[in-house]
Amino acid sequence: MLQQMSKFWKEASSVIIVGKISFPKNGIGFPVLNSPNKNAVNIDKIKSERLCAPNFKVLLLKRSSKSSFMPNGYVFPGGNVDVADSSTEWRDLFDEYGFGKYVSGPDIRKFSKINIFESQRKDEISRSVSLRITGIRETFEESGVLLCKSRRAHSLTRPSKWASYLSGHEIQKWQKKVQENASEFISLCRNFECFPDIWSLQEWSNWLTPNDSPKRFNTIFFLVALDQMPTAFSSSSEIDELKWSTPEEVLDYCNKQKVLLPLPQFYELSRLINFDCIEELADFAVQRNSTGSELWMAVRIQTLDGEVFLLPGDDMYPHEPKFAPDSVQKVENTIMEYRRQSHKLHRLERNKEYNTRLIVSNIKPCENHILPYVAPF
Incomplete structure (x- = not known):
C-alpha cells in the first residue's frame, strides 16, 4: 500500500546523535530560561525528579531561513535518499573488508508493519543498509561528524554500544564535495580506508509528514550513541547553527518561542528525557532495534484557538488514515474542549501563541518503545 502512495513524498533518513559529556552540569547548549508558562515543559519539575543530571546531549542543527523545508527549524541531522546510497559499489567496499554478507540481498524482515522499509525498490543492496548509509552521509554533509569505521581499527567481534567516528582536517575538506555529489561519499571512504558504521545506527522511529x-517526507530515524561529543561543523548555506544540548534545554527553548521544533523532534526529545544515563539509553536502543517501527503520520486538526496533531492510539485518530494529500480538518472547539471528548489521548497541542505540549494519557507503549515524558495536565 505504501508503495502506491510514495509518489506523494520523498524518502529520507535522519540520525539522532547523543554524545556523552564528562561534566553534566555545564556545557554547550541553550540556556534554561525562567518563568515557564503553564503550557510549557516544566523544567524545574523534571530536574527535581532526576536523581542526577543527564550525562549526554543531543546534536541539533538550525535550518536556514531560506531552507526549502522547515526554515528556522531545529532538527536532527539527515536528508533525502540518493540513488548513490544503494549503489553496488557499497557492496564491493564492504566485500573488501569481509562484510559483504551484511549488505547484499533483500531485507530479512516480516512486513507486518507499514513503514519505510516496505517501499522496496530494485536496490542493489539491502534497504536497511542503504537507509543507514543515507543517514551517515547526510550527517557528515550537515554536521561534519563522519560515522565510519577505520579499516585499520575496526572490529565486529566485540559489539559496542558506542558508534565509531572519524575526524580531522583532511576529512573536513570532503564535506563540500559530498554535499555537491552524493557519489563522492564512497570516494571519501576509499580515500581514508573506512566504511560506514551501519551497525551503530539503531532503528528508532518512522515519521511521515x-x-x-x-512538502512531505517519509523519514526513518536512527539513534546513535557516542562516547564523547565531537566538534560539529558545516559548510552548508542551508544550516545556520549546530548545537549540542540536553533534551530539556531544547524543549524549554521551544516553549519560550526561541526555537522552532517540528513534531518528530519534539516527540523524540520528549522520549529522551526519560533517560539520565547515556549507557542506559544506548542499551535500550540496541535492545529494541530488531522490533522495527510502524510508520506514524500525525493528523492535523485546526481548532478555534490553535491546532492539534493526533497520533496513532488517540480516540480521535482515524481508523484508516489518508496517506494521500488532504485538507486540514476544522472543528468548532477550543483545544481543551476537543481534548475533553476523548479518553485515550495521544496528541500534540499547539495554541496560537505557539505554546506546545504533548498530551499522552491511557496509552500503552508499543513496539517495545518508551512513551515520551509529558508535563502534568
Whole structure:
C-alpha cells in the first residue's frame, strides 16, 4: 500500500546523535530560561525528579531561513535518499573488508508493519543498509561528524554500544564535495580506508509528514550513541547553527518561542528525557532495534484557538488514515474542549501563541518503545 502512495513524498533518513559529556552540569547548549508558562515543559519539575543530571546531549542543527523545508527549524541531522546510497559499489567496499554478507540481498524482515522499509525498490543492496548509509552521509554533509569505521581499527567481534567516528582536517575538506555529489561519499571512504558504521545506527522511529503539508517526507530515524561529543561543523548555506544540548534545554527553548521544533523532534526529545544515563539509553536502543517501527503520520486538526496533531492510539485518530494529500480538518472547539471528548489521548497541542505540549494519557507503549515524558495536565 505504501508503495502506491510514495509518489506523494520523498524518502529520507535522519540520525539522532547523543554524545556523552564528562561534566553534566555545564556545557554547550541553550540556556534554561525562567518563568515557564503553564503550557510549557516544566523544567524545574523534571530536574527535581532526576536523581542526577543527564550525562549526554543531543546534536541539533538550525535550518536556514531560506531552507526549502522547515526554515528556522531545529532538527536532527539527515536528508533525502540518493540513488548513490544503494549503489553496488557499497557492496564491493564492504566485500573488501569481509562484510559483504551484511549488505547484499533483500531485507530479512516480516512486513507486518507499514513503514519505510516496505517501499522496496530494485536496490542493489539491502534497504536497511542503504537507509543507514543515507543517514551517515547526510550527517557528515550537515554536521561534519563522519560515522565510519577505520579499516585499520575496526572490529565486529566485540559489539559496542558506542558508534565509531572519524575526524580531522583532511576529512573536513570532503564535506563540500559530498554535499555537491552524493557519489563522492564512497570516494571519501576509499580515500581514508573506512566504511560506514551501519551497525551503530539503531532503528528508532518512522515519521511521515502530515497529509496537508505541501512538502512531505517519509523519514526513518536512527539513534546513535557516542562516547564523547565531537566538534560539529558545516559548510552548508542551508544550516545556520549546530548545537549540542540536553533534551530539556531544547524543549524549554521551544516553549519560550526561541526555537522552532517540528513534531518528530519534539516527540523524540520528549522520549529522551526519560533517560539520565547515556549507557542506559544506548542499551535500550540496541535492545529494541530488531522490533522495527510502524510508520506514524500525525493528523492535523485546526481548532478555534490553535491546532492539534493526533497520533496513532488517540480516540480521535482515524481508523484508516489518508496517506494521500488532504485538507486540514476544522472543528468548532477550543483545544481543551476537543481534548475533553476523548479518553485515550495521544496528541500534540499547539495554541496560537505557539505554546506546545504533548498530551499522552491511557496509552500503552508499543513496539517495545518508551512513551515520551509529558508535563502534568
